[in-house]
Amino acid sequence: xxxxxxxxxxxxxxxxxxxxxxxxxxxxxxxxxxxxxxxxxxxxxxxxxxxxxxxxxxxxxxxxxxxxxxxxxxxxxxxxxxxxxxxxxxxxxxxxxxxxxxxxxxxxxxxxxxxxxxxxxxxxxxxxxxxxxxxxxxxxxxxxxxxxxxxxxxxxxxxxxxxxxxxxxxxxxxxxxxxxxxxxxxxxxxxxxxxxxxxxxxxxxxxxxxxxxxxxxxxxxxxxxxxxxxxxxxxxxxxxxxxx
Numbered sequence: 001x002x003x004x005x006x007x008x009x010x011x012x013x014x015x016x017x018x019x020x021x022x023x024x025x026x027x028x029x030x031x032x033x034x035x036x037x038x039x040x041x042x043x044x045x046x047x048x049x050x051x052x053x054x055x056x057x058x059x060x061x062x063x064x065x066x067x068x069x070x071x072x073x074x075x076x077x078x079x080x081x082x083x084x085x086x087x088x089x090x091x092x093x094x095x096x097x098x099x100x101x102x103x104x105x106x107x108x109x110x111x112x113x114x115x116x117x118x119x120x121x122x123x124x125x126x127x128x129x130x131x132x133x134x135x136x137x138x139x140x141x142x143x144x145x146x147x148x149x150x151x152x153x154x155x156x157x158x159x160x161x162x163x164x165x166x167x168x169x170x171x172x173x174x175x176x177x178x179x180x181x182x183x184x185x186x187x188x189x190x191x192x193x194x195x196x197x198x199x200x201x202x203x204x205x206x207x208x209x210x211x212x213x214x215x216x217x218x219x220x221x222x223x224x225x226x227x228x229x230x231x232x233x234x235x236x237x238x239x240x241x242x243x244x
Contacts, residue, residue, distance in 0.1 A: 004030045006191050007052070007083075007160055012061035014047050021047045023215040024061070029160065034186055035193045036206035036223065040235060043212040045195045046088065049162050053085045054078040066159065079108060084158030088165045090145040092137030098148050099124060099133040105155030116155075123151045126188075127181050143174040150181055154190070161185060163194040167201055179205055199227065211235065 002008070007029040014022040022044040029035050037045050050056040052063055054075030063071040070078050084105075092101050099120050106116035106123075124130050129147050132140065140148060146166050153161055163182065167175050175198065182205060186192055196202050202209060202223055209226040211219040213235040219226045226232055 002028070006031045006066055007193075008062075008064040009048070009052070010062040010064070012048065012051060012063065013059045014044075014051060014056060015059045021215055022051070022058075025212070025215075025217050027210055027217070027220075029191050029193055030207075031191055032186070032189060033191055033207050034182070034205055035191075036202045036209040037193060037195045037212065038197070038199075038202060038209060038226070038232075039212035042214075043235075044215040045212055046164055047215075048212075049085060049164055049193075049195065052078075053083060053162060076108075079156055079158075082157070082159035083162065084153035084156045084160070085162035086146075086149045086153050086164055086166055088168060090142070090149050092140065092145055092148060094136065094138035096137055097134050098129065098137065098140065098144070098151075101137050101148055102151045102155050105152040108156050119155055120151075123154050126184060127151050127154075128184075142169055143177060146170070146178060147181055150178075150185065154185060158190060160191045160193070163192060163196075165195055165197065167196055167198045175201060203227065 005028045009025060009027040012022055012025045025048060039045050051058050054073055058071050062069055065081060065083060070081060093104065102120035102123055103116040106119040110116045110119060124133055127147055129151065132144055166178055170178065179201065182192065206223055208221065209223050210217055211226050211232045218231045218235060219229040
């Protein structure tokens with residue numbers, strides 16, 4: 001694997017019957033990087049995440065993580081390799097406390113309850129949510145649930161964390177809390193890929209960005225480069241502002 005590249009996606013394709021949801025996509029993630037993936041609804045972003053995390057197997061193409069091909073592994077095997085993820089719809093264990101929810105993630109590697117509890121305590125302190133430790137999952141607000149889900153994924157001790165639209169449904173001040181959590185995770189050395197529709201978040205948080213449209217990659221580069229690309233503007237707005 002190329003130097004500093006921890007995850008590489010090569011010619012990744014996923015077909016559902018006659019529908020090609022992802023079409024020969026190539027991406028890479030460097031160690032310590034925060035990478036953004038943008039695109040309209042239905043562009044294929046979450047399908048890419050589902051293949052990287054093992055929920056789907058690709059029709060063709062390769063996913064190389066930390067020097068090993070993982071495209072044929074099951075999701076729990078990929079998690080143990082070191083890829084964690086969150087989902088668009090947060091689903092806490094409602095009867096468990098926030099701390100116990102995070103312990104569920106920790107117990108993948110640490111089946112001893114005491115050890116899992118210590119890891120959960122360290123993570124919720126890191127993310128600044130210790131004051132919510134004993135609040136039940138069903139009593140958490142949306143932003144609290146999203147921070148809990150980041151903590152639960154982080155408790156699996158990932159090298160790479162996939163964040164799928166963690167800002168959805170949040171107001172600007174709540175987004176700031178999540179941005180701060182993501183920056184905190186990044187400082188621990190975890191590499192991050194974030195799917196996001198809120199462009200301000202992409203512009204302020206990410207090092208590089210890929211844009212997808214109708215299953216294909218149409219642009220890549222710095223946030224400024226991608227957001228000024230006429231193809232990206234057209235795919236978002238449905239018109240080409242640069243057409244003569």
